[in-house]
Amino acid sequence: MEIENMEFRRAVDLRVMAFPARPLHGRPRNILHGSYNHDNAQISIYPLKVKRDWIRQEGFCTFKTPAGQLSSSQQKMLQEISVSAITTLIHEVLHVKFENRGLSRYAEEAIVRKLEKKYAHEWMSSLPAAMVEEPLPMSPTH
Numbered sequence: 675m676e677i678e679n680m681e682f683r684r685a686v687d688l689r690v691m692a693f694p695a696r697p698l699h700g701r702p703r704n705i706l707h708g709s710y711n712h713d714n715a716q717i718s719i720y721p722l723k724v725k726r727d728w729i730r731q732e733g734f735c736t737f738k739t740p741a742g743q744l745s746s747s748q749q750k751m752l753q754e755i756s757v758s759a760i761t762t763l764i765h766e767v768l769h770v771k772f773e774n775r776g777l778s779r780y781a782e783e784a785i786v787r788k789l790e791k792k793y794a795h796e797w798m799s800s801l802p803a804a805m806v807e808e809p810l811p812m813s814p815t816h
């Protein structure tokens with residue numbers, strides 16, 4: 675936010691949702707990771723959808739297991755969670771910056787995605803290697 679010289683004219687309500695967002699209309703395979711509601715100045719971050727079998731077999735103990743003892747599928751899930759959370763938060767905060775610039779939705783989305791990649795890359799290169807896996811996926815956000 676400092677690098678982007680961001681000034682907030684009003685408080686932004688950041689919500690971490692307990693349940694995944696409903697699939698976007700016409701794009702049932704794209705799960706929404708985050709959204710920014712301009713009118714309410716509200717950012718919502720949604721959880722990833724995880725297979726029920728995985729939760730039953732490995733999911734429950736994932737957060738009780740020391741980092742060094744995680745199975746590879748548990749490590750992979752934690753990587754997905756951290757990448758998704760970081761990229762989504764950066765993405766939506768950038769929408770707050772550009773909301774009043776009079777850009778078309780398409781142009782705004784393109785700029786936000788470009789900057790998201792740049793900052794997500796910088797942020798994640800500062801994390802322990804075990805938490806991040808290259809390359810960065812594009813987050814399906816709006």
Ligand SMILES: [Zn+2]
Nearest residue numbers: 783786815816
């Ligand atoms: Zn977006």
